[in-house]
Amino acid sequence: MGRNRVIDRQLVYCALEKFLEQKKMRRTPERYKVLDQAIEMTTHFKVDDLCEQLNANSFHVSKATVYNTVQLLVEAGILRRHRFAGQPSQYEIVVEQAQTNHHHLICRECGKVKEIKDAAIDNHLRQTVYRGFHPEYFTLYVYGVCSSCSRRKAKLSK
Amino acid sequence: MGRNRVIDRQLVYCALEKFLEQKKMRRTPERYKVLDQAIEMTTHFKVDDLCEQLNANSFHVSKATVYNTVQLLVEAGILRRHRFAGQPSQYEIVVEQAQTNHHHLICRECGKVKEIKDAAIDNHLRQTVYRGFHPEYFTLYVYGVCSSCSRRKAKLSK
DNA sequence: CTTAGTGCAAAGCGTTTGCATGCGA
């Protein structure tokens, strides 16, 4: 993944801090560790990936807590959840919205997901006003067939 | 839902016909009945909704068959599946692509989903070319807070 | 006649929850 991994740790931490305070929730080591690990992940990740990594770094957290925390981070706007067909939920850190948001190309054959950028759509959506609805963010999924699958299909039909 | 319910039954039937023939699958009454019922639904619907309606119209189908059929219809490009947080999968008929596709406004508070149209985005996406990826369709989800929820929240904070 | 499709119930799997214990405030 060529995404630039310049995530401002301080900024993300503050976001969690703020959310916890506002909701009067506790600052537990688990919550910060999970966030830490989420920042380390270089692509979309599943809850299981997080658990695995945390355990590999010898920090024990129960899966239940990871599920809870991830949910909390989504509510806090720090993570975003994607549910692609036939796979468990995937999450990703929401990096600075100042830069262009990315969208997703999803292969209907193999389920592979690729990230792309499209500043034009981004700008358009940011400027769009909906009557009575206050948009916070958006996700765009483009479904189709990826290059390797279309190549494979072409071969088979020969 | 103000969606214009001018679904060309013949056209949808043909799509299923074609798909079944191509995949060398059988034309069973269940498959056509499920499709029939899907056409009747005026909004997004869940598998359970379909079963309920079919039973109400005294056509018995098992839930397993409805699940299988709906999956088949998605593969055939006749239905589209949406997975909104905290709710079972929802489906909708894919109407003529000649007209503008619709997108979704999803309330983060109450989960309500509203359909909207945006010809500009539609056109933009149709014209976009992705290297090695062949797009077939896309879904755009705009997350935020709906009017009634933001009103409710404003009241509470007084 | 062959074998894919169906119905039923049981299994599967990601996710949530209940309860006892631990720890942040």
Place this chain on the structure above:
DNA sequence: TCGCATGCAAACGCTTTGCACTAAG
């Protein structure tokens, strides 16, 4: 100290599957 957060395992809800039976081609 008080009560929220955690860990564990059990429950949950949507979805898929296995098997015997039915019916499409």
